[in-house]
Amino acid sequence: GEDVEQSLFLSVREGDSSVINCTYTDSSSTYLYWYKQEPGAGLQLLTYIFSNMDMKQDQRLTVLLNKKDKHLSLRIADTQTGDSAIYFCAEEGGGGNKLTFGTGTQLKVEL
Amino acid sequence: DVKVTQSSRYLVKRTGEKVFLECVQDMDHENMFWYRQDPGLGLRLIYFSYDVKMKEKGDIPEGYSVSREKKERFSLILESASTNQTSMYLCASSPDSPEYEQYFGPGTRLTVT
Numbered sequence: 001g002e003d004v005e006q007s008l009f010l011s012v013r014e015g016d017s018s019v020i021n022c023t024y025t026d027s028s029s030t031y032l033y034w035y036k037q038e039p040g041a042g043l044q045l046l047t048y049i050f051s052n053m054d055m056k057q058d059q060r061l062t063v064l065l066n067k068k069d070k071h072l073s074l075r076i077a078d079t080q081t082g083d084s085a086i087y088f089c090a091e092e093g094g095g096g097n098k099l100t101f102g103t104g105t106q107l108k109v110e111l
Numbered sequence: 112d113v114k115v116t117q118s119s120r121y122l123v124k125r126t127g128e129k130v131f132l133e134c135v136q137d138m139d140h141e142n143m144f145w146y147r148q149d150p151g152l153g154l155r156l157i158y159f160s161y162d163v164k165m166k167e168k169g170d171i172p173e174g175y176s177v178s179r180e181k182k183e184r185f186s187l188i189l190e191s192a193s194t195n196q197t198s199m200y201l202c203a204s205s206p207d208s209p210e211y212e213q214y215f216g217p218g219t220r221l222t223v224t
Contacts, residue, residue: 004153006153008151030209031209031210031211033212035215040217040218041217041218042115042201042203042215042216042217042218043154043201043203043213043215044215045212045213045214048210048212088153088154092211097142097159097161097205097207097211098156098159098169099211099213100156101146101153101154101155102153103151103152103153104153104154
């Protein structure tokens with residue numbers, strides 16, 4: 001079955017880069033996603049990557065995909081206090097419109 | 112902007128009560144989803160629907176049922192609430208596009224006492 005794993009916590013200093021990692025198991029996934037959840041809110045899509053790409057950059061965000069190792073990462077450059085949130089990776093698969101979410105990584109940005 | 116609304120932000124119910132959680136989306140999306148979110152477990156899919164009156168079980172459907180009588184509305188029903196159903200419940204919708212981006216509501220924090 002599908003399983004998406006992330007580390008639970010990450011702490012960085014303001015201005016540093018953050019790297020959040022994710023491993024997934026469904027090699028047939030067409031798209032992989034990063035969502036952000038701020039306190040008391042639902043999830044918001046940050047970015048996604050098509051499975052035939054190995055990198056996607058969007059302003060401060062860089063997504064790297066290693067299909068061989070089934071590893072996805074999200075790099076946030078110049079991390080700000082407003083980036084403090086829970087970050088979820090997700091894979092699409094098992095029926096097209098279903099997503100399987102990871103456990104979420106709580107990012108804490110310290111001054 | 113896509114808007115997904117949920118009927119309550121906070122709800123407190125007693126064990127054994129029947130609980131209805133309502134979700135409405137305003138973008139004519141075909142697909143709708145109910146998840147529960149628990150610390151350390153991430154989001155787990157309870158049920159989803161890809162069309163009116165259609166429903167599919169997710170990963171943890173036991174103790175829940177759903178209803179989708181209209182395209183914009185997807186209801187989650189706890190037939191007899193139990194304390195282990197205390198959780199954050201998130202509704203989402205998505206169009207039938209290749210990217211399958213899901214749009215989430217703000218969540219309902221349900222406490223069963």
